[in-house]
Amino acid sequence: MNIYESAEDYLEQILVLLEEKGYARSTDIAESLGVTKPSVSVAMKKLRENGYISMEKGGLISLTDKGYPIARRTYDRHLTLTKFFVSLGVDEVIARKDACKIEHDISEESFAAIRDSLQKA
Template identity: 55%
Template sequence: MQIRKSAEDYLEAILMLSKQGSAVRSIDIATMLGVSKPSVSHAMKLLREDGYIAMDRYGTVTLLDKGAEIANHIYERHRVLSSLLERLGVNPEVAREDACKLEHDLSDESFDKIKEYFLRNISEIE
């Protein structure tokens, strides 16, 4: 499950946008990530070619199983890390930004221990 950080960001954004209940389109992804539409188009092409997403003729983006697995993995890391940082007193916006940095580089072992500690001592992930 080794892919680039930027691809993980795109997959996570697609997941988060899909949780809002409406169809996910490239413009929504561009807005959420603060990138240009051509950048999103290029990323969607690569993700589609690698079997992470599907796009219909209307431009609606859907995660395929392989993409959903990665997106859920990254999103869980983001939620746990940002919640933990906020509980430690970090400003929520800073906590979200720092979680974005940490979620990609933290080893599975370290993340699992953080999550275990968090759940044992705090018991609620926001």
């Protein structure tokens, strides 16, 4: 299954919440992404049906072995791109927004070059 940008955003946000709070719930995802709870419900159903997440009875969401690598890759790209833009003098708020847009589409070659340039700095 091809995973879409919106699915990557949801998986990334679940990872961020898990790392920040130790748990992720639909209401937290809706609030942090600025979307409606019904939108999150539809997305979580699709992600669960495709094996990217699991949901416990209490509403807690976790990433599966299939979903975690996608979330990690997307989040790592986001952090690296943000750091890169900030190193160029871009305001951090703008850098984060731009990173969020680019993280889904940048080629592996371009991303590797950015990551390598940051490691050398």
